[in-house]
Amino acid sequence: MSTPALKIYNTLTRTKEEFRPIDPAHVRMYVCGPTVYDYAHIGNARPLIVFDVLFRLLRHLYGAEHVAYVRNITDVDDKINARAAERGITIRELTEETNKVFQQDVKALGCLEPTMQPRATEHIAQMIAIIERLIASGHAYAADGHVLFDVPSMQNYGRLSRRSLDEMIAGARVDVAPYKRGDMDFVLWKPSKENEPGWDSPWGRGRPGWHIECSAMSWAHLGETFDIHGGGIDLVFPHHENEIAQSCCAFGRDVMANYWMHNGFLQVEGEKMSKSLGNFVTIHELLHTEKFGGLQWDGRIIRLAMLGTHYRQPIDWTVAKVLDAAQALRNLKPWVARSQLRTSDVYPPFLEALCDDLNTHGAITELFALIRQLRDDSHTLNTSWQTNSDMLTNSLGLLGIEDLVEFEKGPDKELDSSAHQIIDALLSARNAARATKNWAESDRIRDELAAMGIILKDHKDGATTWEVKR
Ligand code: AMP
Numbered sequence: 050m051s052t053p054a055l056k057i058y059n060t061l062t063r064t065k066e067e068f069r070p071i072d073p074a075h076v077r078m079y080v081c082g083p084t085v086y087d088y089a090h091i092g093n094a095r096p097l098i099v100f101d102v103l104f105r106l107l108r109h110l111y112g113a114e115h116v117a118y119v120r121n122i123t124d125v126d127d128k129i130n131a132r133a134a135e136r137g138i139t140i141r142e143l144t145e146e147t148n149k150v151f152q153q154d155v156k157a158l159g160c161l162e163p164t165m166q167p168r169a170t171e172h173i174a175q176m177i178a179i180i181e182r183l184i185a186s187g188h189a190y191a192a193d194g195h196v197l198f199d200v201p202s203m204q205n206y207g208r209l210s211r212r213s214l215d216e217m218i219a220g221a222r223v224d225v226a227p228y229k230r231g232d233m234d235f236v237l238w239k240p241s242k243e244n245e246p247g248w249d250s251p252w253g254r255g256r257p258g259w260h261i262e263c264s265a266m267s268w269a270h271l272g273e274t275f276d277i278h279g280g281g282i283d284l285v286f287p288h289h290e291n292e293i294a295q296s297c298c299a300f301g302r303d304v305m306a307n308y309w310m311h312n313g314f315l316q317v318e319g320e321k322m323s324k325s326l327g328n329f330v331t332i333h334e335l336l337h338t339e340k341f342g343g344l345q346w347d348g349r350i351i352r353l354a355m356l357g358t359h360y361r362q363p364i365d366w367t368v369a370k371v372l373d374a375a376q377a378l379r380n381l382k383p384w385v386a387r388s389q390l391r392t393s394d395v396y397p398p399f400l401e402a403l404c405d406d407l408n409t410h411g412a413i414t415e416l417f418a419l420i421r422q423l424r425d426d427s428h429t430l431n432t433s434w435q436t437n438s439d440m441l442t443n444s445l446g447l448l449g450i451e452d453l454v455e456f457e458k459g460p461d462k463e464l465d466s467s468a469h470q471i472i473d474a475l476l477s478a479r480n481a482a483r484a485t486k487n488w489a490e491s492d493r494i495r496d497e498l499a500a501m502g503i504i505l506k507d508h509k510d511g512a513t514t515w516e517v518k519r
């Protein structure tokens with residue numbers, strides 16, 4: 050069976066391109082991982098799932114032993130310092146605890162373990178080495194215990210985000226600081242106070258800036274130039290632009306990675322799900338609490354709900370979407386293979402869709418066409434039934450939906466009574482907040498409900514009703 054060519058939309062060129070790895074025997078992908086200070090939300094789950102499917106597809110196309118996937122763990126960051134201080138624990142305690150939950154979350158979402166999960170704090174030496182190269186080649190300067198990247202020193206800075214320096218200065222919230230030569234210059238290293246975590250360096254005791262971490266970890270594990278670099282669309286600027294600046298200038302290369310891939314946002318009511326907006330649901334509560342639909346949801350349901358939309362499109366997160374995914378899994382379950390597979394093939398039209406810039410929506414549609422075929426086969430007692438069932442099972446496996454035979458019923462179309470109780474409790478709390486004109490709290494509760502897919506309607510007579518968003 051001939052294999053279709055993999056095509057990838059490259060943010061660097063803004064076109065869909067055929068994927069040609071530098072070395073097909075060693076395909077290399079780097080994805081920016083979590084900052085481990087708090088539970089990850091389901092917006093963060095989107096890149097985890099999307100790039101896991103790409104990892105699985107690359108393994109299928111090039112052979113599992115020929116693909117390296119690096120997803121880092123950012124375990125030094127000002128948010129980590131602040132949270133650890135707040136809780137009166139060390140940063141190591143905080144990052145260990147958070148990382149443990151993160152690892153359980155991604156496993157429950159059916160993600161394979163990446164080939165490597167390097168930690169920033171274990172790559173300080175490489176960060177210092179890159180910074181020293183940048184200073185030596187005139188791309189960085191030390192001032193006041195800080196080291197800054199000299200943005201105007203790089204000819205094609207802004208190539209990924211396609212912004213000119215003037216536009217960036219106009220659009221960015223630029224930190225003004227006396228030690229900066231140019232407005233856009235960004236921090237590679239900064240001094241640490243006595244009570245802050247720090248490492249000895251040629252510029253005094255300090256800690257790295259965020260961007261340098263990924264340049265160091267990708268270099269350490271994938272080399273100066275590699276194939277694919279991924280993350281959410283919000284990372285294009287400044288994070289990825291700055292990673293490119295650091296790595297290209299330090300190593301004298303034109304490119305850091307050949308293909309840059311970015312997933313769209315998971316949204317609530319048209320707004321990005323984020324910690325700062327308060328409209329978030331953690332992966333942990335979705336999987337392990339009874340808040341949503343009265344059931345601890347199977348990770349495969351969340352995964353299918355997410356993959357129903359192409360990775361570059363925004364997804365509006367609604368309970369209805371997840372209930373639909375549960376129904377889809379119930380429809381698929383009777384047709385997956387129950388015994389040893391006779392083939393490792395996946396359904397060709399499915400693979401073709403997946404190879405077209407990871408068109409998971411189209412690929413899933415093909416699986417339902419295959420089920421119709423299976424239904425016909427079973428009526429006519431056609432022996433192709435077994436092969437088709439095996440191909441369905443393998444195809445679902447490429448999406449990370451495995452062992453569907455074990456799938457329990459999952460939540461039904463309607464929310465059960467415990468979900469009603471939770472919604473009612475939140476509504477009363479909101480009414481209480483409104484009665485005392487605490488609008489901030491009342492809005493926060495509205496957002497919390499919106500994140501669950503519950504839409505409120507305030508009526509003229511003061512009553513509030515709710516409905517499940519469809
Ligand atoms: P952060 O913890 O904000 O650095 O995010 C970790 C990863 O999740 C990055 O790749 C982000 O781009 C991605 N991300 C954060 N919020 C969302 C969202 N609402 N939808 C999709 N991806 C997101």
Ligand code: ZN
Binds near residue numbers: 080081082263288292
């Ligand atoms: Zn990064």
